[in-house]
Amino acid sequence: MATTTSSSNNIIVIGGGLGGLMSTIRAVEAGLDVDLFSLVPARRSHSVCAQGGINAAKNLRGEGDSPAKHFDESVYGGDFLANQPLVKDMAEAAPHLVDLLDRMGVMFNRTSEGFLDFRRFGGTLFHRTAFSGATTGQQMIYSLDEQVRHWESLGRVRMHEFWEMLDLVIDEEGTCRGIIAQDLRTMAIESFRSDVVVLATGGLGMIFGRSTNSTICTGAAGARAHLCGARYANPEFIQVHPTAIPGADKLRLMSESARGEGGRVWVPKDPKDARVAKDIPESARWYFLEERYPTYGNLVPRDIASREIFKVCSESRGIAGQRMVYLDLTHISVEDLNNRLGGILDIYEKFVGEDPRRVPMKVFPAVHYSMGGLWVDYVKDAETGGVLKGHPRNHMTNIPGLYAVGEADYQYHGANRLGANSLLSCLYGGTLVGPSTAAYLTGLKRRCDDVPSSLYQAKVERQKQRERELLARDGKDNPYVIWRELGESMTLNATVVRDNAQLAKTEEKVIELQQRLRKAAIPDKGGYRNQALTFTRGLEDMMVLARTIVYAATLRDECRGSHYKPKFELPPVDSDDPAVHSQQVQTWCKAFKVNTERWLKTTVADFTGVDARPKIDYQPVDTSLIPPRPRTYGLKGAKKVEEAWAKMSRADAAAK
Amino acid sequence: MSATDSIQPGQPIRLKILRQVCPNSAPYWEEFVVTYQANMNVVSALMEIEAKPVNAEGKETTPVAYDAACLEEVCGSCTMVINGRARQSCSTLIRDLKQPITLQPLRKFPVLRDLVVDRAEMFQRLTQVKAWVPIDGTFALGPGPKMSEKVRALAYEFSRCMTCGCCLDACPQVNKRSSFMGPSAVGQVYLFNSHPTGAELAEDRLDELSKPGGIAECGNAQNCEKACPKKIPLTDALAHLGRRTTVHAIKKLLEQ
Numbered sequence: 084m085a086t087t088t089s090s091s092n093n094i095i096v097i098g099g100g101l102g103g104l105m106s107t108i109r110a111v112e113a114g115l116d117v118d119l120f121s122l123v124p125a126r127r128s129h130s131v132c133a134q135g136g137i138n139a140a141k142n143l144r145g146e147g148d149s150p151a152k153h154f155d156e157s158v159y160g161g162d163f164l165a166n167q168p169l170v171k172d173m174a175e176a177a178p179h180l181v182d183l184l185d186r187m188g189v190m191f192n193r194t195s196e197g198f199l200d201f202r203r204f205g206g207t208l209f210h211r212t213a214f215s216g217a218t219t220g221q222q223m224i225y226s227l228d229e230q231v232r233h234w235e236s237l238g239r240v241r242m243h244e245f246w247e248m249l250d251l252v253i254d255e256e257g258t259c260r261g262i263i264a265q266d267l268r269t270m271a272i273e274s275f276r277s278d279v280v281v282l283a284t285g286g287l288g289m290i291f292g293r294s295t296n297s298t299i300c301t302g303a304a305g306a307r308a309h310l311c312g313a314r315y316a317n318p319e320f321i322q323v324h325p326t327a328i329p330g331a332d333k334l335r336l337m338s339e340s341a342r343g344e345g346g347r348v349w350v351p352k353d354p355k356d357a358r359v360a361k362d363i364p365e366s367a368r369w370y371f372l373e374e375r376y377p378t379y380g381n382l383v384p385r386d387i388a389s390r391e392i393f394k395v396c397s398e399s400r401g402i403a404g405q406r407m408v409y410l411d412l413t414h415i416s417v418e419d420l421n422n423r424l425g426g427i428l429d430i431y432e433k434f435v436g437e438d439p440r441r442v443p444m445k446v447f448p449a450v451h452y453s454m455g456g457l458w459v460d461y462v463k464d465a466e467t468g469g470v471l472k473g474h475p476r477n478h479m480t481n482i483p484g485l486y487a488v489g490e491a492d493y494q495y496h497g498a499n500r501l502g503a504n505s506l507l508s509c510l511y512g513g514t515l516v517g518p519s520t521a522a523y524l525t526g527l528k529r530r531c532d533d534v535p536s537s538l539y540q541a542k543v544e545r546q547k548q549r550e551r552e553l554l555a556r557d558g559k560d561n562p563y564v565i566w567r568e569l570g571e572s573m574t575l576n577a578t579v580v581r582d583n584a585q586l587a588k589t590e591e592k593v594i595e596l597q598q599r600l601r602k603a604a605i606p607d608k609g610g611y612r613n614q615a616l617t618f619t620r621g622l623e624d625m626m627v628l629a630r631t632i633v634y635a636a637t638l639r640d641e642c643r644g645s646h647y648k649p650k651f652e653l654p655p656v657d658s659d660d661p662a663v664h665s666q667q668v669q670t671w672c673k674a675f676k677v678n679t680e681r682w683l684k685t686t687v688a689d690f691t692g693v694d695a696r697p698k699i700d701y702q703p704v705d706t707s708l709i710p711p712r713p714r715t716y717g718l719k720g721a722k723k724v725e726e727a728w729a730k731m732s733r734a735d736a737a738a739k
Numbered sequence: 740m741s742a743t744d745s746i747q748p749g750q751p752i753r754l755k756i757l758r759q760v761c762p763n764s765a766p767y768w769e770e771f772v773v774t775y776q777a778n779m780n781v782v783s784a785l786m787e788i789e790a791k792p793v794n795a796e797g798k799e800t801t802p803v804a805y806d807a808a809c810l811e812e813v814c815g816s817c818t819m820v821i822n823g824r825a826r827q828s829c830s831t832l833i834r835d836l837k838q839p840i841t842l843q844p845l846r847k848f849p850v851l852r853d854l855v856v857d858r859a860e861m862f863q864r865l866t867q868v869k870a871w872v873p874i875d876g877t878f879a880l881g882p883g884p885k886m887s888e889k890v891r892a893l894a895y896e897f898s899r900c901m902t903c904g905c906c907l908d909a910c911p912q913v914n915k916r917s918s919f920m921g922p923s924a925v926g927q928v929y930l931f932n933s934h935p936t937g938a939e940l941a942e943d944r945l946d947e948l949s950k951p952g953g954i955a956e957c958g959n960a961q962n963c964e965k966a967c968p969k970k971i972p973l974t975d976a977l978a979h980l981g982r983r984t985t986v987h988a989i990k991k992l993l994e995q
Contacts, residue, residue, distance in 0.1 A: 108877055123806075124862060126902060127814040185883030188872035188934045190895040193888040215895065221813050222898055229871035236866050268851055297808040331776045332783040332829070333810040422892070426899070430811055433830045434778065514877070563790040563802075606792045607801040611761040612852040614804050615789070 091530055092116050094279035094520050095262055097248045097304060099125025101220070101509035102489025103283030104227035109517020110281075111239045115524070118275065120243045120264055122299045125228045129285050129297040130509070133220025134427055135204060135340030136212035137184070137506040139177035143198060148209040150174040155709055157504055160206040160384050161454070161497020162644035163683060163711040164317070164704055169461055169494050171708060172469040173504075173511040180510050181213045187226040191215050192423065202423070203343040206384040206501040206716075217338055217426040223506060247617065248304055249546045251280060251311045251485065252539055259484035260531040263542050268612050272546050274539035276531040279484050279520045282308055283513075286453045286490040289621075290629050291578070292570015294450035295327055295336040303621040305457055305491055306628045313480045315688045315697070316493035317455035318628070319636035322500055322645050323578050325388035326410050327449035328434060334449035335434060337410060338427050339502040341444075342381040344419070346412045348372050348388070349443075350395060354404045360443040361413065371395055378717030386499040386645040387716060389448040393579045402445060411443040450578060452505060454496045454645065455632075457487035458687055461494070461515075468708050470515065475523035477515045484527075486520060488512040493685070497704075498644025553620060558602030562619040565600050569593065569622075569629060577633055581648045586637045593633060597626045597693075631688050631697050638699055641682040653678065656724060668727045672713075675728065679711050746834050750775045753795070753839035754784060756803055758853045766850070770795035770839065771803075781828035781842070782807055782817055785854075803842075804853035812968060815901030819844060819854045825908035827968055847907045847914070861902050864924035868947050872937040884935035897930035897976065899969045906973060909966035911958060918952035922963035922973045925954055929976035932983075945980075945987040954984050 092115050096103045099121030107117045121128065140153040154174035158165060185191055185199065191213050192200040201210040215222040234240045243264070250263040252274065261276040287302025288294030309315045326341065326348075327334040342348070349368045356363060372391055373380040381388075396406040412420060412428075417440050420428060431439045458481060462474040470477060478486045478494075488509070495508040572592045576585040600623055607615040640651045653674045658664045684701035691698050713728050715721035746752070751772045759766045772795050773787045782805070789802040805828065807817040812830040820843040821831050833840070848856035900923055907913045907921040928944045931937035948954040954977065963973045 105877075112876060123808055123814070123816060124858075124902075126862075127808050127816050129809065131813045132809050132811065179879040182879070182882045183877055186872070186874050186880065186936065187883075188898075188931070188937055190891055190898045193886060193891050195888060197885040197887050199882075215898075218813060218899060221901075222895075225898060226872070229865070230874070230877075232862075232866055233869075233871045233873070297814065298810065299808050330783075331779055332786055335811045426813075430830075433812065434780070434832075436778075436832075561790055561792075563786070567790070606789075606799075609760065609801060609852075612804050612855055615802050618789075 091278075091532065092524070093118060093277050094281065094524075095120065095275060095277040096281045096283060097262070098128070098283035098285060098489070098491070099123070099228070099244070100128035100130040100283060100285055100489060101224055101227060101506060102491070102513050103281070104224065104231050105510045105513025106281050106283055106488055106516040107231055107240060108227065108234070109514050110520055111234050113517050113521035115521055117240045118243060118277065119231070119240055120246045120248060120262070122245070122247055122267070124244045125231065125242070126225060128224060129300050130224040130506070131221040132295065132297060132336060133223070133506050134217045134336060134338035135343065136202065136214030136219045136503045137177075137181060137223070138204065138211050138501070138503040139181040139213055139507070140174065140209070140211055141178045141181065141199070141201065143201060144210050146209050148211055150177065152209065153177065153211060156207050157495075157501055158497065158709050159712070159714060160501040161499050162714050163706055163709075164320070164497030164643060164685070165495055166461065166705040167708045168463045168469050168705060173495060173508060175469070176511050176514065177507055180507065180514075184223055184226060187230060189215055189222045189226045202340060203382060204502040205339050205342070205382045205388070206379070207382075208379070212340070212343065212503045214340060214423070216422070217340055217424045217428075220506060248307065249620075250307060250542055251482075252542050253311055253482065254534050254538060257312070257482065259482050260534050261539065263546050265546070267617060270610055270613060270616075272543055272550070274543050276534070276539065278524055278527055278531045279486065281486040281488060281516055281520065282457060282491050283488045284491045287625070287628060288450050289566075290569065290625050290632070291321075291450040291573045292567055293330070293332070293334050293574075295324055295334055296450070301621045301625055302453070302628050303624040306624040308457055308480065308485065308487070309631070309688075309690050310624070310627065311482065312690065313482050313485060314458035315455070315628070315631060316458040317635075317686050318632045318688055319639055319686060320454035320498050320645050321450060321578060321632065322385055322452035322454060323389045323448045324451035325385055325392050325448050326446040327451075328431060328444070329407070329447055330434060335430065336449075336451065337431065337444060337446050338424070339385070341410060341412060341424060341427065344412070344423055345415050346381065346410050348381050348392070349409050349411060350400055350402055354400050354402075357403070360409055360411070375719060376716055377719065383716050384499055384501060385451070386647070389579050390647060392448055396447070407445045407447050409443040410446045412439055413441060413443060448579060450574065452500055453490060454493065454498065454500055455686075456491050456493040459487050459492045459494060463705070472515070473518045473522050475519050475526060477519040478512060479519065479523070484523065486516055488516050498646060549620070550616065553616060554605060554608055556602055557604045558599075560599050560603035562600060562603050562605060562615065562622055565596050565603060566622050569596050569626070573629060573632075577636055579647065581636055581646065582650065583637055583648070586633055590630065590633045590637070593626060593629045600626065627690070627693055634696050635686050635688060635699060639682065639686065641678055643682065656720070664723070668723050671724055672728050672731050675713055676731070683711060746775055748775055748777050752784065752833055755839045755841045756853070757841070757843040758803065759844070759850050760852065762849060762851055769800065775833060779833045781821055781831045781833065781840070782810060784833065785828065804855050806855050813901065815903030818903040818905060820846060820908065825905040825966060827903065830968065845904050845908050848904065858902070858904050861904060861907070861921070861923060864920045865902075865927060867920070868924050868928050868944050869940045870924070870927040870931055872931065872934055873939055874936065886935065890933065894930055894933050896969075896971050897926050900926055900971055901969070903968065905966040905968060906963035909962040911960050911962065912956050917956055919956035920952050922957070922977060925957070925980055926971055926973050926976050928980055942987070945984050948980060948984045949988050954981050957981065
C-alpha cells in the first residue's frame with residue numbers, strides 16, 4: 084500500500100467541475116501545487132449540464148442594472164436565508180469573472196457590434212445573463228479545464244481522474260490531513276497526504292432518483308465528510324426546477340433561458356381540450372404564471388414557478404389532466420431560437436421526437452439543485468460589509484484544513500437559488516478558496532508529514548474492510564432497486580409540497596431501505612471497474628444525507644423559498660371587503676415578523692450515528708445589509724402587504 | 740425512419756452486448772432481454788440490466804459496465820458502438836434501432852471493461868496541441884478581445900466538441916498502424932487559432948500538426964463529420980488547416 088506523500092505546498096481538490104477547477108487555478112496562482120481527484124475526466128463533470136448562462140450586472144443595455152441590484156435580487160430570491168457579505172461580494176465580482184471567462188475563450192454570444200450579449204433570467208427584470216448558446220456550463224468548464232491542463236503541462240497540477248474519495252484522514256487534534264481514495268479502474272485503495280482538502284463535489288440529485296443531475300451527483304462525498312464530523316447546513320432546501328423533460332432514466336433540464344428568451348408557460352383552459360397545442364386558440368389558453376404575476380410573468384423564481392405548475396397539475400388542470408404543462412417557443416423566429424437556444428432544442432428533439440421550434444414542449448418540474456451543503460465559514464470585513472479576502476477561514480468547514488466550494492457548500496443561495504447564479508457561485512467560491520488555503524498553510528505549524536503513517540494505514544485498512552464486508556452481503560435485494568425506491572419516496576414527499584405526516588413516513592422508509600441495503604448482495608464481485616460496488620457504497624452514504632434532509636424538513640415549520648409546508652403558510656390576505664382586507668394585511672405583517680424572528684436561521688446538522696437522527700441547531704443569518712421583507716414578486720393584490728410592511732418597519736426603526 | 744415504429748411499452752427488446760472482464764481478458768457476447776418503456780434510450784436498457792442482472796438464458800450475470808454521467812449528450816461519457824455506429828447511448832432511442840441491438844465498446848481505444856474504454860489519449864492530444872488560450876492570470880484585467888458574432892458563431896461549433904471519440908472511431912486513418920491524432924484534436928487547433936489571444940500559440944499548434952501523427956495523415960475520408968453527434972464542421976477545419984500547415988512548413992523551410 085503506497086501512501087503518496089505530498090510536498091508541504093500541495094493541496095488536494097476533490098471534484099473537477101467549475102468550483103474545483105477555479106479553486107485549483109487560484110491555488111496554483113497563489114503558489115501551491117494541486118492534486119485534483121475526479122470521478123470522471125474534469126471535462127465531463129456535471130457543470131457541463133448548466134445551460135442558460137451566468138449572471139453579471141454589466142448593464143450593457145442601459146437598463147440601470149448594477150451589482151447592488153444583483154445582490155438585492157439574489158438575497159430576495161433566496162428569501163433572505165443567505166449570509167449577505169458573501170452574496171454582496173459575489174455580485175460585485177461577477178462582471179470581472181465574466182470578463183475573465185471571455186479572456187479564457189468562452190464563446191459567449193455577441194451583439195452585432197461584437198460586445199457580450201445578455202439575456203433575461205428568472206427573478207430579475209434586467210438583461211443580466213451572459214450566455215454561450217444554451218451550453219454555457221459546457222463552454223465554461225472547457226475553458227477552465229484548458230487552463231488547468233496548461234498548469235498540468237507545467238507540472239503544477241496532477242490529475243487523478245477516475246478516482247473516488249472514500250474517506251478523510253483526520254488526526255487526533257481534529258485537523259484534516261488528507262484522504263483515502265480508490266482508483267475506480269484497478270479498485271486499488273490508497274491514502275494521500277495533504278494539509279488541505281477542498282471538497283468541490285457538487286450536488287446530490289441522485290438521492291431523489293431521477294433528477295436533472297448527472298449520475299455522478301450522488302452527494303456521497305459530502306455525506307462522507309459529514310460522517311467525519313463536518314457540519315451540514317440547510318439540508319432541507321432543495322431546488323425543484325419548473326421545466327424538465329420527463330424520461331425513464333433522467334428528467335432532462337429545459338433551461339430557464341427558454342423563458343428568458345420569451346418562452347411562455349400555459350395549459351388549455353379546458354383540460355379536456357383534445358386539440359393539438361397549435362390548434363388551440365389564444366382565447367382557450369391559460370397563461371397562469373403571467374396571470375398571477377403580471378410583472379415577472381414566466382420569469383418568477385424557480386420555487387414559485389414550480390409550485391404554481393405543481394398546483395395546476397394537482398388540480399388536474401395539466402395537459403389532458405396529466406402532470407405536464409406547455410412551454411411554448413413557437414412564436415419566436417427559428418433563426419433566433421437556433422442561435423440562442425440551439426443546444427437545448429436539439430436535445431428536446433432528439434429525446435422526444437418533436438421539434439420545439441414548431442410544437443410547444445411538454446414539461447414538468449424536477450429536482451435540480453441543493454442550496455444546502457457542507458457548512459463553511461467566512462470572515463466579514465467590517466469596513467466594506469463584504470468578506471475579508473485571503474482569510475484562511477473563508478470557505479473552511481468546521482474541520483480545520485477541510486474546505487468546501489460550489490454546490491457542495493451551503494452559502495450564497497439561501498432558501499432558493501436564482502437561475503444563472505450557480506455558475507457564478509462556483510467560480511466566485513473558487514476565487515476565495517485558492518488564497519484561503521494558501522493563508523491557512525502559511526500559518527500551520529504541524530504539517531501532515533509529521534502525522535504518523537500508521538494513521539493513514541489504519542484508514543486504508545478500514546476502507547478495505549468495508550469493501551470486504553460489502554462484497555460479502557448475500558441477501559436477495561438489488562441495490563439499484565433500493566435506490567429507485569429511495570428516489571420515489573424522496574421525490575414524492577420531500578420536494579415541492581411538504582407535510583409533516585408524509586415526511587415522517589419518508590423517514591421510516593429511508594430507515595427501512597437503509598436496513599435492506601445492509602443485506603443486499605452486490606451483483607458483481609469483480610476486482611476491476613466494479614461499478615456495482617462503487618454504486619452501493621455511495622448509496623449507503625447517500626442514505627445518511629437523505630435522512631438529514633427529511634429530518635431538517637420536518638423540523639422547519641414554515642414556508643421559505645423552496646421549503647413549502649401549506650399547513651404553516653402565513654394567514655391569507657384575500658378579502659374583497661376593504662376593511663377586512665386591511666385588517667388581514669396587518670395580521671399578515673405581524674405574523675411575518677414573528678416568523679422571521681423564529682425561522683430566519685441557518686439549519687446546522689451534526690452527525691450522531693448512521694442509525695440516529697442528526698443533532699440540529701440553528702444559527703443566525705447575517706442580514707446586516709438588506710433587511711428582510713415580504714417576498715411577493717408583484718403577486719396580484721400583494722402591493723398593500725408591501726406598503727404595510729414598509730410602514731411597520733419604519734415605525735419599528737423609529738421606536739429604536 | 741424508425742426501425743421498429745410499432746414497438747409498444749411492455750414488449751421485450753433484445754440486446755447483444757460485447758463484454759470483457761478486464762483489460763487483458765478475451766471479449767465475449769452476452770444477450771439480454773429488457774422490457775420496453777415509452778421513449779426508452781439505450782442507456783435505460785443498461786440501467787434495467789443493473790436492476791435485474793439476468794441474461795437472455797435466464798442465468799444470473801454481472802451488470803454491464805458502461806460510462807455515463809450527464810445523460811443528455813453534453814458530457815460525451817456514454818459513447819459506445821451501437822448497431823455498428825459510434826454514438827451516445829443516452830441520445831440513441833431504442834425505437835430507432837433494429838433488433839437485436841448490438842452494443843460494443845469504442846473500437847479505437849483500449850477496452851477496460853465491457854463498454855468502458857480508456858480515452859486518455861484524446862486528452863493527451865489536447866495538451867500536445869496546446870488547446871488553451873494563454874492568459875496572463877485570473878485577476879481583473881478587463882474585458883476580453885472584441886469578436887464579431889460571425890466569427891464567434893463558427894468558433895462555437897468547434898467549442899462544443901465533447902471529446903467523445905465518435906470521429907476517431909469512424910476515421911479509417913486512426914488505427915494500430917498509424918499515429919494520427921484524429922479529427923477532434925485538429926478541430927481544437929482550428930478553435931484556438933481562431934481566438935484572438937489563442938492565436939498567439941498558432942505557430943506552435945501548426946508545428947504539432949506538421950509532425951508525424953499530424954494532419955498529413957488525414958486521408959480525407961470525411962467520415963468524421965458524419966459521425967460527429969454535434970455536426971461540427973470537422974472536414975472544413977481539416978482542409979483549412981491542411982493548407983495552413985503546408986504554408987507554415989514551407990515558411991519554416993525558407994527561414995532555415
